Structures are given as structure tokens and as C-alpha cells.
Amino acid sequence: MHDPLAHDADALLAELFPICRSITGDGVRESLAILQKHIPLSVREIASGTRAFDWTIPDEWNIRDAWVKGPDGKKIIDFKKSNLHVVGYSMPIRKKMPLADLQKHLNSLPDQPDIIPYKTSYYRPNWGFCIREQERRKLRDGTYEVRIDSSLKKGALSWGELLIPGESKEEVLISSYICHPSMANDSISGVVLATLLAKSLRVCKEKLRYSYRFLFVPETIGAVAWLSKNRAAAKRIRHGLVATCVGDSGAFTYKRSRRGDAPVDKAAQKAIEDSGKPYSIVDFFPWGSDERQYCSPGFDLAIGSLMRSMYGTFPAYHTSGDDLRLVKGRFIAETLKLYHDVLDIIEHDRIYSSCNPHCEPQLGKRGLYGAGSPDNPEALMKERALLWVAAYADGMHSLLDIATRARFPFRIIREAAASLEKHKLIIST
């Protein structure tokens, strides 16, 4: 079975994965340029030192090379082999030092000795290396030479942005983050999914009800920066999802918005339930990804996060183990289908009123009734969906409410509503 979406996802993953990104710098720009080959992304920049609410845009960080040479002059750590080897935002350094001093700048995982951890020090000037515990154990006393060829100076923070206009100026926000170096599920999987989702919405045959805004921002500081520069646009956001950790084989996880019962929360729950696949739903908690910013009390946007294995819960999280053996295009394609299902609910959920509220409409005389029977369960469900919509088209229950109450797939209820509307039995309020 060849799935072109899975293939596209795999290709984009492979292209983005090796780049050394951080919250600023050329890695971000290079990544956004790759995305621009697929969608007409606007790239925006905001200068170092600019205030954004309680935060300040940091200096821009770029890195060319980094290594540690052992007492015998051989490279024992080499940035060229894995960009995780260098602590993000490490200051430039070239120095010889005894092992004891070097140890203070090394990070490793005693419990997972064969993988490299991911560390950053964005706002505290520092330098450091991350290595496999099994390599660290081999280090012997002696003089080591350390070299980080990085620069940390005035520059800018970059992000990518795309608005796909719909009938309404009210917006749906899909936000992903583009600041992690070579990690696949955390960060890049969400970027790939958002790109493919934007690509498909741009060519969608049906007219979109909402306008769709896609953000590819450095996590935290990028979302803070965008919100500080776009307070009017933020007010137009009605629904949204943070896309991250969408590419492994784990069960779906939906993290609710801070509101907890926003339409996107109900739509995501219904779409996941309708999928028939295993899932878990967790209430909002104030750490994780950029929902922290979107849901902060001053904004309190209706933004949840639809994932597979959630950050912090899979062993490879924030390590070199989060690679392209864990994340596959076919899993992203499967999650992308679920995103479409959530958006389908958001696009089509409406409240109807019956034009014939006294007693049932006589469906039979309109050819809408009679095929259903225990032997034809699909026709039976369709007829019953018509009855559900007719019975609850009272100006108070939305189609999503009805589908949830009936425990019917949203799609079946939506089609029933379309049929009743065509027969002028219900009218959208």
C-alpha cells in the first residue's frame, strides 16, 4: 500500500531532521526555507533585545563547529556527528583543561548510557557538551582541548506564518515549533504535519468557513513574540491546536485547553472517539508546549494539543533516541487524518432549528425512510441519524452535541443534517 501523504511526510522529515536549529539562528531560517517549497510561508523576524511581555528576545546564536579533543589529541566529541553534542546556546570557547573541569560541562544519561541527551541554556550564559554515558565512562585523566565555534550576538528571532483565508475572519490556529535540533517526534513531526495540513487546506475544494493561521515558531519565546506582536489577530482565534509529538506509533493523546470544555476540546474528543483507536485525554496543565502561552489567563484561547505519545512520557524524549527510527511518515499521515476530522467538526458544527418542530417529520414521503433494518445496519443508522437531528434541532443543540448524545459518528449526523436541510425540514440558526 503506497500512501502518498506518508511518503511526503517521510521526505520532509528526512530533509528537516539533520539541521541544527535553536530558538534563533540560521538553522531556523534554513528550515523555514524548506517549508516554503511546500507552502507560501511568510518569514518574519524580530530583533534581539525587543521586549515581548515579560520576556526579551535573546541574542542570535549560530554555530559552525564544536569538538573536544582527548589527551591524545583525538576528537572524542564531534558536533559534526550529532548536533545534540553541543548544549544549545553554548558560548564560544577554546580552552585546555583537566578532566575534572571538563566534567562540570558534560551531560549524559546514566540510565540510558547509549544515547545523547538534549540540553540548552538559552538565558543563562554557559557552555557544555552532551555525550553518551558509555563514552563518558571511558574518559581518563589528562588535559582536554575544548572548542565551540559559536557566535551569540545581536540578530533576530525568526518564524514562519501562513494565513489561509476562509469565509470568516475568525481563525483556527495551528501552531508548531521549529527550534529543536535533530529530534524527530518532539518539534519536527508537528512541523511536518502542519505543513502537509496547510498544503491540503490550500487546495481544498470546499470553501473554508474559518480562516486558518499556521505558525512555525521557536517554542515559548516565539509564541510569546508572536502574541505580543499580534494581539488583534489573537482575539480572532476561535479554535486551535498545538501540533507536536504526532509522529510515533503511540496512542493518540489530547491535552485539553485551559478552558477544558471549549468547542475544540469537544471536537477533538469526538473525532478521537469516532476514530475507534486507543487514546487518552488529559486536562490542561501549565507546562508542555506553546499552549502555555496561548492559554495564559490574559489570552485564555481555546487551544488544545493533539499528539500521539506526549512529551515527557516516551523514553526517547529530549535525546538522540528521538530519531527517524521512532518517527515515521505513516504515523504522521494517520495523525493528519485525525486533524482533518477535528477540523471537519469545527468547520461543520452548527445549531439548527426545526422548520417542523411539532411531531416528527414524515420521512417516508420524502424517500428518507424505510431502508433501515437490523439486516442493513448502515441504512438503519442513517435513518436514526435523521431522527436524532430532527428531535434535537431546537436551536440549542449543535450537531456535535447531537452526535455526542447519540454516540453516532459526527459524519453521519452531519450528513443527516445536510439531508434534512435539503428537504427544508431544518434551518441553520
Place this chain on the structure above:
Amino acid sequence: MHDPLAHDADALLAELFPICRSITGDGVRESLAILQKHIPLSVREIASGTRAFDWTIPDEWNIRDAWVKGPDGKKIIDFKKSNLHVVGYSMPIRKKMPLADLQKHLNSLPDQPDIIPYKTSYYRPNWGFCIREQERRKLRDGTYEVRIDSSLKKGALSWGELLIPGESKEEVLISSYICHPSMANDSISGVVLATLLAKSLRVCKEKLRYSYRFLFVPETIGAVAWLSKNRAAAKRIRHGLVATCVGDSGAFTYKRSRRGDAPVDKAAQKAIEDSGKPYSIVDFFPWGSDERQYCSPGFDLAIGSLMRSMYGTFPAYHTSGDDLRLVKGRFIAETLKLYHDVLDIIEHDRIYSSCNPHCEPQLGKRGLYGAGSPDNPEALMKERALLWVAAYADGMHSLLDIATRARFPFRIIREAAASLEKHKLIIST
């Protein structure tokens, strides 16, 4: 043990069961005439062709005889043996045809080969027979002669109606349907229960708080017709139950009104719980019986359905298996007791205010306290019921609320309230 109610129910079941009823015609009239021997039912008619909301009263159908003769001239299907053999509302026909043509007009149940299914075609002109699968399998090629001596022409739809006036013009509706041919649990059991209930309310010694309206209508179209002709009366309905499937040995089932938390829903739940018998409670769904019409959004009446084995859930449903071996007077009598218990709650639920709201009343000085002990649990429960009512007689909690909170039988709480009221410790608000 001789239970006169069970005996009466059995007798009425036996009298009603054999009649061939449909949604119109002489079978309905004959059945209503039998009920009139027990209660002073008004019989009303509405002419074919009359509009009723989205529906039109159909032509009247009557049938005298029907049969199919095999190639050897012997009757292989005979309406006289079971009125289920003919599809309801079959057009008149007299014709010879090969087996292949006849087959298109035969209905049987491959999974239940020894019973006859029940089929109708009210609004689509057609004709057909229903037979046992085991008989159908014996049919051999040849010429068959088909005869249905029915008429389908302008006439009327009939229903029975009885109003038992109470102190208030506000009404409780008990609705049953009288359109099914020889089936016992579905349709007739509810008719028998409603008749016996009406009979006992008419001779009730206590003054009724509500007026009680009993309807015996053809299902769906009869309820639609009644509602279309009685919109003012419908507005006076405060509570109601659709009586059907009340006569088999199954556990009680209560189907909630569309509102879900109407007083009748709470009263039915409490009465069933107090009965100590097994039960299930299901939320409203928009198919089933005439609650579909009463609960349609334009009416949204507080009408549930109190049953035993619900339609569609027992194997004999809509077949010749739904007969007097399945349905017994003693089961109807037991369900009738539960109907009385529900109505007892509806009649007696009230909100009281304490005349002595500060601290407990001193029950002892009124002789109301002191007999209760672990050795006398009944007296203990009665004393505690007094405390419950005194503690919650705050103008906000009804007796049903209190009984539900206390998990005490409603009767005990009601008696406690009567006692406190007699001692002028509480007053009805």
C-alpha cells in the same frame, strides 16, 4: 394466591389479543368498544386526508380474509389462522403467479424459522404475506393463487380518550397504542395496564391533585393526530408516561423524557429504586413509541416510558412469538403497582418550609421520638425520616429531593412530612 388485578388483566388480554387491528379500521373500533366496558372512554375519529402537522391521515384499511393457495389448490397461508400472516395495509389482490413472483411478497425470519414476523406498509401501497421460514422452505415451483380481501378507502382514524378530572387542570398523560394486531407485549399490554390504571384512579378515595388523561391511539399517526387537534390540552400536560411492553417477566426499563431531568424522570427512577427490583434506565432516543411525538422539540413534554423488556430488545418483538405465553396478567399487575408508585410521588411531591427553622424541633415532647433503636429499625427509619424532612424543609428541597438524598423510600419521607405538618412544624410552600 389470587390477585384480582392479575386476573382482570389476563381476561382483558385474552379478549383483546385475537383482534386484527391496524392504524385505522374496525379492529381499532372493536378494541375500543371492549375498553368501554371498563372505563367511559370517548371514541373520536378524524377523517382520512386530514392534515396533521407534517402528516396526512391515511385511508382506512379493513380486511376480511386472505390466503395463498399452492399449486395443489390447498391453502398454504391462511389469515384466519393468524392475522400476522398479512402485511398490514396490504392492498386487495386476487391473482395467480409463479413462486418466483410470490417470493417477492413474502416475509420470514431465517434466524427464527418457527415464528411469523409482523410487517406493515402503511404509506407505501403494497401487499404481502408473512410466514414461518420453515414453511417457506417447503414451497416448490408452481403456480400459486393469492387472495387478499381487503379495502383501503376514505374513512377515519379512531382513538379513545378519557379525562379523569383532579383538583388542578394540569394534566398527567398516560398514552398507549392500539394499532397492533395479535401481539401481546408490544401494544396490548400497555392498553390493558392503562385501562386498569384508569379504572382504579376513577374510584380512588383520595382527591387527585392532577387531572389524568388516558389516550388509546394508533401509534405515531394517532399521537400526531391527537396533538394536532389538542394543542391547548397538550400545553396543560405536566407529566406523562407511554405505557407499552409492560407485561413480560423482564426487568423494569425506564426511558427518560427528552428533557432527561423532568420530575417524571426523577419520580420514575425513585419509584423503581424503591421497588428493590432489577431495572435499567436509558436516556431518551428518538425512536420507539409515541414519546417521539410528545417529546418533539415543538412540544418537549415531560413524558417518559415505563416498561419491562423494551421494544426491540426481546427476541419475540414484532413476531407471533409476542403472545400470551410471554405476557401474563401477573406481570402487568406488578408493573401497574409501579405506575401507581410513580404517580404517588408525582401526586405527593411538594416543597415544604420549616415553621421552626432554627435548630431541630424537639420531637420527643410531641411523642415523635424515642422508639427508634438498632433493635427497632423501622421505628428508627421513621424517626430519621422526620429529621431528614425537618432538616431540608427549607423551601428549596422537595420531598422527592429529600427522599433521594436520604436514600429512604419516598413513602417513608412522605409520611414523615405528613406527621410534621400535622404538628405544625412544616408548611407546604
Place this chain on the structure above:
Amino acid sequence: MHDPLAHDADALLAELFPICRSITGDGVRESLAILQKHIPLSVREIASGTRAFDWTIPDEWNIRDAWVKGPDGKKIIDFKKSNLHVVGYSMPIRKKMPLADLQKHLNSLPDQPDIIPYKTSYYRPNWGFCIREQERRKLRDGTYEVRIDSSLKKGALSWGELLIPGESKEEVLISSYICHPSMANDSISGVVLATLLAKSLRVCKEKLRYSYRFLFVPETIGAVAWLSKNRAAAKRIRHGLVATCVGDSGAFTYKRSRRGDAPVDKAAQKAIEDSGKPYSIVDFFPWGSDERQYCSPGFDLAIGSLMRSMYGTFPAYHTSGDDLRLVKGRFIAETLKLYHDVLDIIEHDRIYSSCNPHCEPQLGKRGLYGAGSPDNPEALMKERALLWVAAYADGMHSLLDIATRARFPFRIIREAAASLEKHKLIIST
């Protein structure tokens, strides 16, 4: 391990236990005098015959001696051996009678033959003795001499009261009852806990937010009397607990206020959950102790009851088995700690608003972030507590709401709020 609080509790238990108390009389006065050695209790009296809502203060009862002599002239029941031997409020009597007459005035427990039951007859003039079933079985026919040297005449009902003023005139009520003779868990354990709690609040270094009122009243009639004389003070009570049955080794039990969702109900539940110990929570029911009066509809105060094994649920309840082998100072000390935890929540629960509601505050630049990691779970919880408070400081969620939602100990959330307030990131509303 020496726990001075447990030691103090044991000493006070031993001093109070032997006294013969009832709802009036010198036993109550003697007990209050003992408490006055620990806290500056005001002792109040109200005269016999005074009306208190629906009640009347009864005559005062005192007893000096009581016994029953057998046919051989030997004392077979002796008040001096256990003050439970006499039914409380027994009228004076000196009389000879046959065994059959005496039996009508004897109480024993057939199921627990080796313990003496506790009985009273406050409002119905009577006399009686309580004995072990095993002794009763030995009684042989013959003439018995009965002597109760009691007095029942105009006098007063006494109670103890202490107000510890706080910043606000709004009050927290701690109520215990002092009317039971030698029983340890029921009545006295609560008196001891309340005394030690009052003692510690008086020397509390931190300024109290609420004023604290401690009541030591005869159960029921004492609470009724206090409420009738203190209607203005009752209106100032915002939270409260009835202290009883706090001294055995059983799991904690919290009985909710009649309101069910009052702040004290939420605070007690959180404090018990935070304790990590086994517990049960029960809804209000209108028997038990003085919460019956405080929660009566005319007052409806937010008063629950925090216990260990609840009255009526442990076998020794209302018998001589409720003694100092069942109740220990160390259990009272443990329950006292829980009372402090509940009051800590009530004292410190507040609603905050963020001064920085748009996006997260940058905790790192204030030195509040960075120490937390899976290897340092305590620091991680503290950082996350800061995020919880910042995210929900929206003028709508109290610290208790936040702690409950986060499932974090209240203390951690409170400390996080203090830290954010110090950094001017949140402000109390």
C-alpha cells in the same frame, strides 16, 4: 519518640475521663474547671426553664450515689464502680421490689455481654440502671433494694466558651460537647483536641486571619441554647468543625456540612487527601452531633465534622468499652495535626490575579526556574506549582481550587503563591 502533644492529651484524658457528666450538673462544671487550667474559658450558665427555640432548658441533675442490693443484701450494682451504671437523669428512688419489677428498669447488651451500655432519659422522667448482660443473667428471683441518690431540680445548664480574636471579626467555630460520663472517644476526645487546639492558636506566631470561637457545650440542648443566645455571633461564623470521636486508631472520617460544598468541606477534603492517610468522606445526614443544630435550615452554617471512627460505627460506641484503652493521646495528636492542616487552608486560601497575565512570566530571570528535573522531583514540583499559580491567577480560582486541580499539596501551592506575590507577579484580589 516522645510527642509532648500526645502526652498532654493523655494527661487531660485521664483527668476528665472519670467524672460523671450529664447535660447539666456539677460534673460539667468540674470538667470546665479542668479545661480552665489550660485555656481562659468563660463559663456561662442558663437557668432551667428558659426557652431556647423549640426547646426548654431542663432541670439540673446531680447524683451522689446509686446502687442495687440483691436479696442477700449485697450490692450487685454500684454507681461508684462505673458512672455508666445509672441511666442519665434518673429520678431519685429508694425502694424494694421483686426482680420482675427491677428488670423493667435494667438495660444490658445481649450481643456484648461483658460491657455496660450508656443510656439517658433527659426529657422523660424515669430511672434505671445499666449492667453487663453477663451479670444480669445471674440475677435470681427475690427482693431487691434500689437506691438512686440523685436530685432533679431548678438550676442551670453550663457551657464553656473562648474567643481568640483574629484580624477579622468573621469566625471559625470549633464545637465539642461535654455532657457524656466516662466515655473517651465519644465526647471527651473532642474536648481534649479542642482544648489543645485553642491552646496552640493562642500562642500562634502568625497573625490569625479569622477569629476562633471554641464551644464546650452539652450536646444538642447546649448547642441549641448557645445559638438561641448568640444569633448575632452565629451570623459571623464562616467555617466550623464539630470535634468528636477523634481519639481512636480508626481512619479519618469527614462528615460534610449540610451545604456539602462549603469552603470547609473542600478544605477538609484537601487536607485529608494531602495527609496521604486512609479516609472516608460522608455527606451530611441529620443525626449525629451538634452539626444538626448549626446546619439546621434557619442557620445553615458551613460546619462539618472531622472525626476518626464515626459515632455509631465502632462497637464500643455508647458503652463502657469506649474507654482509655480505645482512645490514646497519640491518635488525638495525629487528628489535631489534621485540624491544623484544615485551618491552614482556611486561613490561607485566597484568590489572586496575575499582574502579568499575557503569556507566562519569565521565572528564570528571577531565579525561580531551572533547578527542577526528574532527578530533583521536589524542585520540579515547586517550579510546576509556580506555573500552576501563574496560569490560574485569574481572579476566579482560589489557591485551594488550584491545588485541587493540580493535585498538589496545598502547602506547595501556597508557598508558590507567596513567592510569586513577593516578585509582584500576582496580587491578592
